[in-house]
Amino acid sequence: MFIRINDSLSVAGQIGPAEIAEAKAQGFTRIVNNRPDGEAPDQPAGDVIAQAAADAGLDYVAIPAAGGFSVPQVEAMAAALADAGGPVLAFCRSGTRSTNLWALASAMQGGDPDALIEQAGAAGYDISGLTPALRQLSAAAR
Structure with missing residues (x-):
């Protein structure tokens, strides 16, 4: 199930090759993988999802994150969202990391933390714990 955050981004828990066709049918132009390979024994490898995305004509970007976020990861997410050419589907284990990374990337570009x-x-994600970081990134962008 894809969870809509806004017109530009939806998030999901782990997807596999079968969900790529659904993503394409729903108009997504890029898949962003925020889950490191090997995090769980039953998860499909990123290369498998990347190939399925390529076969479906979708862009694929891997920005694996675990245990917090680095500035390069936030910058990479901002870039992945900025040049996608359409809606993005980002996934991780539950959609939470993808939502957090989107919020940090958006704040880095001056997005309003409260919004x-x-x-x-x-969308069902409580990111209020990121408030200080969101405010700091947003203020720095202005």
């Missing part, structure tokens, strides 16, 4: 928290909350 980001509200959008995530409306």
Whole structure:
């Protein structure tokens, strides 16, 4: 199930090759993988998902994250969202990391922290713990 955050981004828990066709049918142009390979024994490898995305004509970007986020990861997410040419589907184990990374990337580009928290909350993700970081990134962008 894909969870809509806004017009540009939806998130999901782990997807596999079978979900790529559904993503294509729903109009996504890029898949962003925020899950490191080998995090769980039953997860498909990123290369398998990347190949399925390529076969379906979708862009694929891997930005694996675990145990927090680095500035390069946030910058990479911002870039992946900025040049996607359409809606993005980002996934991890539950969609939470992808939502957090989107919010940080959006704040880094000057997004309003309160609006980001509200959008995530409306989709079922509580990112209020990121408030200080979101405010700092947003202020630095202005």
